[in-house]
Amino acid sequence: MKLFEVAPQGYQAVSGLEKYVRANVDPTVLELVKIRASMSNGCAFCVDMHSREALADGESDRRLFAMAAWREAPFFDERERAALALTDAVTRLGEHGVPDDVWDAAAKVWSEKELADLILAIATINVWNRIAVTTRMEPPAQA
Template identity: 80%
Template sequence: MQRMDVTTVAPEAYHAVLGLEKYARSNVDHTVYELVKIRASMLNGCAFCVDMHTTDALAAGESSRRLFALAAWRDAPFFTERERAALALTDAVTRLGEHGVPDEVWDEAAKVWSEKELADLIVAIATINVWNRISVTTRKQPPTQE
């Protein structure tokens, strides 16, 4: 059962995070954006966000095969070099407490993303991590009906 609805209890906070969301959505490649959101949500165990973003990705034409492969993306041949760099960065940023962001992860991302693209990607990864933490903490549930 959901503990609270942050949108009604702290609407200003919700709108602040929504501002980051809108910025990131407008500045990161849509396909990469959804992959990053789904991967971080998987790592954070956020059922609400996994459901929402896989549904959005499928509606935008993403293949179910690639979505399923996100759980084991390092071993799956379905992702481009840029997507792989974004996913590696997502894993590192989402798991900051384990090792920070290793130089090799940063260097690979910096090879295939411009500095501005990389900055926008970091904002996107940070934003989905904020959403995940809000949703997991408040036990926000995905809709049970499609």
């Protein structure tokens, strides 16, 4: 299904969120969040797209490869680590929500507005992942 054709107004609404987060979240952090959530959700289309975008924007191969084990990798700063932990918690939202320690770590290094924008970014990529996985979107054969 090509959701943008079947439900163009809904697709545009999600696109509006995407435009907002692109304008309000640090681009490096935004790509890390998108890649991490997409990995957790098993969205090959989004992992491919956002990895290629991150590389084009100057992200290192090494950091991208380390995304699978970011907690053990020394390549991410405190703000990135807080964003990645929050991404994991929000993406895998369990019965008890986001753990207090994850929230507290994020609130320590991100302002209230930055944290609000980060939550919107995490929510947005999760919507895109669910659309792409459900409609069976595949990465292009060649980049």
